[in-house]
Amino acid sequence: MHRILIDTDPGVDDALAILLAMKSPELQVEAITTVSGNVHVEQATQNLLTILSLLELTEYPIVAKGEAQPLVKPLVMAEHVHGEDGLGNISKLRNPDGSPRYPLANCEISTISGVDLILETVDRFPDELVVVALGPLTNISRAIQKDAECMQRLRSIVLMGGVFSEYGNVTTTAEFNVFVDPHAAHEVFNSGMPVHIAPLDVTHQVRLTSERLDAEIEGRSDKISCFLKESTQPCMEFYREHVGFYGLHIHDALPIGMLTHPGFFESVEAYVQVETEGNLTSGMTVADLRRDRHNSVPNASVCIKVDADAFLDHFFERVLS
Ligand code: RIB
Ligand code: CA
Numbered sequence: 001m002h003r004i005l006i007d008t009d010p011g012v013d014d015a016l017a018i019l020l021a022m023k024s025p026e027l028q029v030e031a032i033t034t035v036s037g038n039v040h041v042e043q044a045t046q047n048l049l050t051i052l053s054l055l056e057l058t059e060y061p062i063v064a065k066g067e068a069q070p071l072v073k074p075l076v077m078a079e080h081v082h083g084e085d086g087l088g089n090i091s092k093l094r095n096p097d098g099s100p101r102y103p104l105a106n107c108e109i110s111t112i113s114g115v116d117l118i119l120e121t122v123d124r125f126p127d128e129l130v131v132v133a134l135g136p137l138t139n140i141s142r143a144i145q146k147d148a149e150c151m152q153r154l155r156s157i158v159l160m161g162g163v164f165s166e167y168g169n170v171t172t173t174a175e176f177n178v179f180v181d182p183h184a185a186h187e188v189f190n191s192g193m194p195v196h197i198a199p200l201d202v203t204h205q206v207r208l209t210s211e212r213l214d215a216e217i218e219g220r221s222d223k224i225s226c227f228l229k230e231s232t233q234p235c236m237e238f239y240r241e242h243v244g245f246y247g248l249h250i251h252d253a254l255p256i257g258m259l260t261h262p263g264f265f266e267s268v269e270a271y272v273q274v275e276t277e278g279n280l281t282s283g284m285t286v287a288d289l290r291r292d293r294h295n296s297v298p299n300a301s302v303c304i305k306v307d308a309d310a311f312l313d314h315f316f317e318r319v320l321s
Helices: 012-022 041-053 114-124 138-146 176-180 182-189 210-217 223-242 253-260 308-319
Strands: 002-008 027-034 062-065 130-133 156-160 195-198 207-209 247-249 265-270 300-306
Touching: 002 012, 002 114, 002 253, 012 027, 012 041, 012 223, 012 247, 012 253, 012 308, 027 041, 027 114, 027 253, 041 062, 062 114, 114 138, 130 253, 138 182, 156 253, 176 182, 195 253, 207 210, 207 308, 210 223, 210 247, 223 247, 253 265, 253 300, 253 308
Parallel strands: 002 027, 002 130, 027 062, 130 156, 156 195, 195 300
Antiparallel strands: 207 247, 265 300
């Protein structure tokens, strides 16, 4: 069993990852912190409460709001992909009686900051806690800045971010999470803590198509099935227009699978660096992924391959269970 803290910028694919994590008996989700990325952290925090409401929980992970602005760069968001509200605009949907179709969970938002909740949770579970980072790494790097010694007690960080042997999804050279806060990513990769990376190179191998989703939820009218359909629709339209298939990449679900089902994945050790200043290359992650070609000591494990069919079957089996 892994004790984890999820740091997230929900975000449609973040929502899928959180549902998968909360329905994985291999994981104990102790806390969830939010960060600005796909949408502003205020909206991301509301979205988290919407996602948690789908699970009809009797007790909730501790939730805290994190950083609103990247360390240095101005905030860049992705409403054009995830919808104005970051969840496919489902917050606008109403029941016949006018009530929200997707209400917020009655879960308290902690009075402490996301950064302090990260430090407190590491302190509660020294050498055991795993941070799963699904957005820009601003909160994690602020926690390192605030108390590096405490963060050394983190067991590991598993993050979705970066791209190595493909084009970026924000610029030609950069993946969104690292692009938004390259200085934070630089701090995390140089922190000395065990880092496991799920870059676009592996997340692009898993395509959740509209056709597959419809087949999986056919005849179902439960809340999660409706959420899967309605929250992903605008994103799938974006993909049909700009990415070339009618569906979406479930980027953030992969780090969850890397923890619960490592057998689906293949990784290589590498020395990963981040460009923080380049005009054309800001947010670019740079590493030589060829095996045993280490001109420097590796600082991360980079996931390069997934059994996409097995992982997608697993995803639906768990999320629709
Ligand atoms: O590049 C994909 C990543 O950026 C995902 O985490 C997605 O949610 C966005 O945050
Ligand atoms: Ca995300």
